[in-house]
Amino acid sequence: MSVPQERRLLTRIPGPLSLERLERKKRYVADGVGTMLPVSIVRAGGGILEDVDGNRLIDLGSGIAVTTVGNAAPAVVRNVVEQAEAFTHTCFMITPYEGYIDVCAALAELTPGEHAKKSALFNSGAEAVENAVKIARVATGRDAVAVFDHAYHGRTNLTMAMTAKNQPYKNGFGPFAAEVYRAPMSYPLHDGLSGEQAAARAIDVLDKQVGTGNLACVVIEPIQGEGGFIVPAPGFLPRIAQWCRDNGVLFVADEIQTGFCRTGDWFACDDEGVVPDLVTTAKGIAGGLPLAAVTGRAELMDAVHGGGLGGTYGGNPIACAAALGAVEEMRERDLAARAAAIGALMRDRLTSMAAEHDVIIDVRGRGAMQAIELGTRDASGAVTPDAARTAAVSARCHAEGVVTLTCGTWGNVFRFLPPLSISDDLLGEALDVVAEAFAATA
Template structure:
């Protein structure tokens, strides 16, 4: 799946030909400060001209290995030719209609692929949205509609987004929550993530602590338990063996919708299609975004048909939900992920 040109450029990085930032990047950064709010941070003050695979080339000719992948987005490369082809072809046909107004086939094909591959041996349905935070919030909406309950259980050191509800669900105070409250904290309850290094708890002890929190607040109050199979914002936290499976069992015993947030860890990034597969766990609802669109904004909630279909007609949607150009990008990503060599190479790396 990799061109000879791409292979060559991968060997030719990093290459630094100017100071960092270079003169052109420095000039553009000065323009940025005059035009854009200071609220946007930046990790590296360089401006990118083009990309090839995992190599970014800035406007001054410096070449960088892209270890950030656009925050876990460009998992098939920052300019994969198949993504570019499908996106360009769709843009020439139509850029938008809104799926809730007039339908298009690519929306169905993305949903079918996710229904077939998301863990869980049951009938599934999918809803497409635009961003990861949107997927998280809609999962909460769906779980509330299905259960008739208000609250959400999340874990220590979790990250679920920057919208008002997902900031409440996110554990990291700075920079995500600082000064933006009050949050809907009365509906969000936090329990241990079982991180052995920080909590000192083994798997059984951590699960007992989670159950204590559920019991303390009343199991009948919780609509959803939302967990990341691998956390990425409070450190890269891999759960102890058996912890995710134990959480799933706890949720189902208490009638809580078990939501697996694969937005950052999923779609091949761990050597499996979904990170939850390492623990043999399936969510009642599974969330995807980031790598799903290879840089185009698209997200999804995929889950049990009875839960997904509990929402009334018109209760889900969004102007840009499952935009046709983003759907084509996702279908190109699926072509890459369905090549057996792709995950084999990820696992090797």
């Protein structure tokens, strides 16, 4: 790799040149565009981000699960260069090109289920979710959309309505789209319910408060992302999916953060054999370029009238080329298996940390999508989240050259999303820093 795979701190984090660029950001970039760690990156690869000051940081975030195959992965770079030299844009709706079709063919093969599938390509995860709802409404002739507590689906008006967390995603931006209803999610740490019990609770809420016959779709993250990497209890997803099938409600899997080998399978739904009617994808699909998709049963995708789906940049030829390169990397390097191996290594280390620090009350996740939740329990078992300690540990990791991300409804969860190109040694060093940060902030 062109970037040496070693952590190196030449200055404080952020360094002086990064701070200079931060001042330019304050001058020219809207304050609403936040920055978690203001280091100005100049190159990246493997498990390393290198900043303008020459510091090398270990990346445990992958740009929020985007650079799953690693930054500047060889097949992605090769395809992007070749496509940019050929042409950069025509708009598929005006004059089509083979790359768009090739991506749709790959999605038909890779997404769960053996049925005939078709896809439409977009630019972002929020666009994909919004278009999945459009398709579901046309295909069913119904209006209502069901989502879950702790969900995150995007920042457009409709997807803000579907997102659970107010700050920073929704506060002040209403009124929101109508006909969006929320059901309780399976959250084993907090509810103690089996998957069947949690599903029965959610179904009861939807049946009584919305009416099954009014529901176009249920939209769910198989493992919730921003909400706290919440892994539902076994049996929850299959029961919800079966209820949807029995009642003519479309089951839409938001695999935007979980898809493309991240969880140790190609898609998180594969773990329990759940076959969605529609799947939304983005993030890891194209190695860092903006691309998203809705993939679904052919008859559902074809329910929308001609011209009802699309967009000027959706399925841009360079982004499609990058996606085909990313899929090539995933297949040839068996990155689903690599994610499972990373998950086993991380789970062992995080469990050891939990044994040493009572503030870590849960270790969860699947594959290279792991999390720890921080808080305290009282005598009744009720959890009090500890967002302050979470922030302190994360700040310490940043200062020591490890990029960590936090999330969760209460801001008390660490989410770990290392690129699948990271070495075991580098990952182990990053986790050493995390462990030291917990000790230093005790």
